[in-house]
Amino acid sequence: MTEATNWDIDTAADVLLAAEARRQDRGPITDEWAGLDLGTAYRVQRRLVEKKIAAGESIVGVKLGLTSRAKQERMGIDSPLTAVLTDGYALEADVPLQLDQLIHPRVEPEIVFVMRKRLEGPGVTAATALNAVESVHAGLEVIDSRYIDFKFTLPDVVADNASSARFVVGGKAVSPKNLDLALEACALSVNGAVVDTATGAAVQGHPAEALAMAANDLARRGEAIEAGQVVLTGGLTDAVFIHAGEQIGAEFSNLGSVFLTAT
Amino acid sequence: MSPQLGEADRADAALRLLQAYESGVAIPPLTTTQPGLTVEDAYDIQLRQVARWTAQGRKIAGHKVGLTSAAIQRQLGVDSPDYGHLFADSFHLESQPVPVGAYLNPRIEPEIGFVLRTPLAGPGVTVASALDAIGYAVASLEIIDSRIEDWRISLPDTIADNASSGGVVLGSVPVPLDTLDLRTTGVVLRRNGRIEQTGAGAAVLGSPVNALVWLANTVGALGVRLEAGAVVLPGALTAAVDVSPGDTVTATFAHLGSVTATFAAASQE
Structure with missing residues (x-):
């Protein structure tokens, strides 16, 4: 960078959208803009999403991030962060993930x-929160930070819409009334070999706890989670890198399975 | 893989491990003091200790399988599990404090324990015959321990050290397999009320029954049969958690209920 960027909310949103479009990762914005605090970062995120909507995308839901206590302690927060999901991130079932559209997806x-x-x-x-849920599904989320090596501070990742990139939701819909989500287990496999396992308790003790905390946090910014929206409640396991030709599968106790293949 | 160490060296390694139990002082890794130690040497060293214990009147209650998760196999650079022997006097009751001072460097991990209904004799055991031999599954906690300093183990070290076996706490609800999906049976492990780990049966070689198949065929090749009534701990569903005096550890499983291990406070020992 030869010229100092004159940072503001609009510029930060443009820089992140350009990084996404050009598949060009960059250093943390906070290294260059000391004024990017958490509140400002959420305004950058909102502006970024407004620009996606102006380009023809629609909001379909919310994702929760940093939902494990270990990650929260590392980042110095005590509730999940939120990001906005648009239909631009949604993958259709059984359609391969195009790696050439992404930077370093996990x-x-x-x-x-x-x-x-x-x-x-x-x-x-x-x-x-659980009473407001219509159905529960298996899901796989593809995250793809616009920062080099996923190195960022909390405001950086919030501004970057929490590394949102793609998501796929399983077709089986299960009523939350019949599930014990703390014990709902998931086996994550790569090309059929199990690489990690977890249960819903990995997400803030229970995914509905994460949902409640996110709803309360959104209210502080004057926002709500709307009827019909999709909510990605947070990674159950550590994220795994995906490479061309690989098939990643998530097999759940009661929610069925969901697969993602990369080309 | 064939024996590298001489008879005297193997006897000496077994003796030093036995002394570590007595003294409570861990020994340096055998692979550093006896370079060239092979897996076959290591099982011979384990069996020498087992022979000593059975000669003392200790009763073998079953087997454990270790190194069954992708993470631990990656960590130790191995692609195969290992096994050790479980003794009846290392089974602790849920309601009674485990004397943590009896262990050198204890850790704990949740398992889906199996109790065999019929004997299982390899080689030639399949998933089908293994499932058929299981009487029931039971929520289990395995206390693992290492007589090797600071858990600095490579594969032959842990094999020689009875696969780092320590103790067992079984839950009290026997669950028949026909109602269980072993792969996606989940567990939440709490230490002093705090969630430490979560996992599922698939962490164990894809399914805990696969560990039983491996065990039956591996000991079967040595002429050992798994007996009816034997307990098999097929491997951990999560990473192991350190335990200290005074800790309470609970594993809550889907379908299997829960099992709790309490560790005696330092003053109670």
């Missing part, structure tokens, strides 16, 4: 909610 298995009711904080609890 995949993680998730428990996915589809909302029956609007969920607006404050005062949302895990019980009321």
Whole structure:
């Protein structure tokens, strides 16, 4: 960089969108813009999404990030972060992931909610959050940080829409009434070999706890989770890199399986 | 893989491990003090200790399979599990504090334990015959321990050290296999109420039954049969967690209920 960027919210959103479009990862914005605090980062994220909508995309839901306590302690926060999902990130079932559209994608298995009711904080609890869920699904999320080597501070990753890249949701819809999501298990496999396992308890103790915390956090920014929206509740295991020709599978106890193949 | 160490060296290694139990002082890795130690040497060293223990009147209650997860195999650079022997006097009751001072460097991990209904004699055991031989599954906690300093183990070290076996706590609900999907049976491991690990049966060689097949065929090749009533701990569903005096560790499983190990406070020992 030969010329100092004159940073503001709009510029940061443009820089991140350009990095995504050109598949060009970059250093943390906070290295160059000391003013990028968490509140500002969420405004960058909102601006970035507004620009995607202006380009023809539609909002389909919310993703929760940093939902494991270990990751939160590393980042110095005590609730999940949120990002906005658009239809531009949605993969159709059985359509291969195009690696040439991404920088350094990694995949993680998730428990996915589809909302029956609007969920607006404050005062949302895990019980009321779960009551707002229509159906639960298996999911795989592809994350792809626009920062070099996934190295970022909390405001950087929030501004980058929490590394959102792609997601696929399994076709089996299960009522949350019949599930114990803390014990809902997932086996993550690469080309058929199991590489990691976890249960829903890895997500904030229970995915509905994460959903409640996110709803309450969104309310502080004047936002809510809408009826019909998809919620990616957070990675159950560490994310694994995906390479050309690989098939990544997530097999759940009750939610069925979901697969993703890369070309 | 053939024996590299002489008879005297193998006897000496077994003696030093036996002394580590007595003294409570771990020994340096055998692979550093006796370079060239092979897997075959290591099983011979394990069996020498087992022979000593059975001569003392200790009763073999079953086997454990170790090194069954992708993560631990990557960590040790191996692509095969190992096995050790479980003794009846190392089974602790759920309601009674485990004397943590009896161990050198204990860790704990949740397992889906099997109890055999019929004997299982390899070689030639398949998933079908293994499933057929299992009487029931039971929620289990395995206390693993190492007589090798600071767990600095390579594959022959842990094999020689009875596959790092320590103790066992079994739950009390026997669950028949026909209601279980062993692969996607989940577990949450809590230490003092805090979630430490989560996992599922698939972490164990893809399914815990695969570990039983491997065990039956491996010991079968040595002329050893797994007996009816034997307990088999097929491998951990999560990474192991360190335990300290006073800790309470609970593994809560889908379908299998829970099992709790309490560790005596330092003052109680």
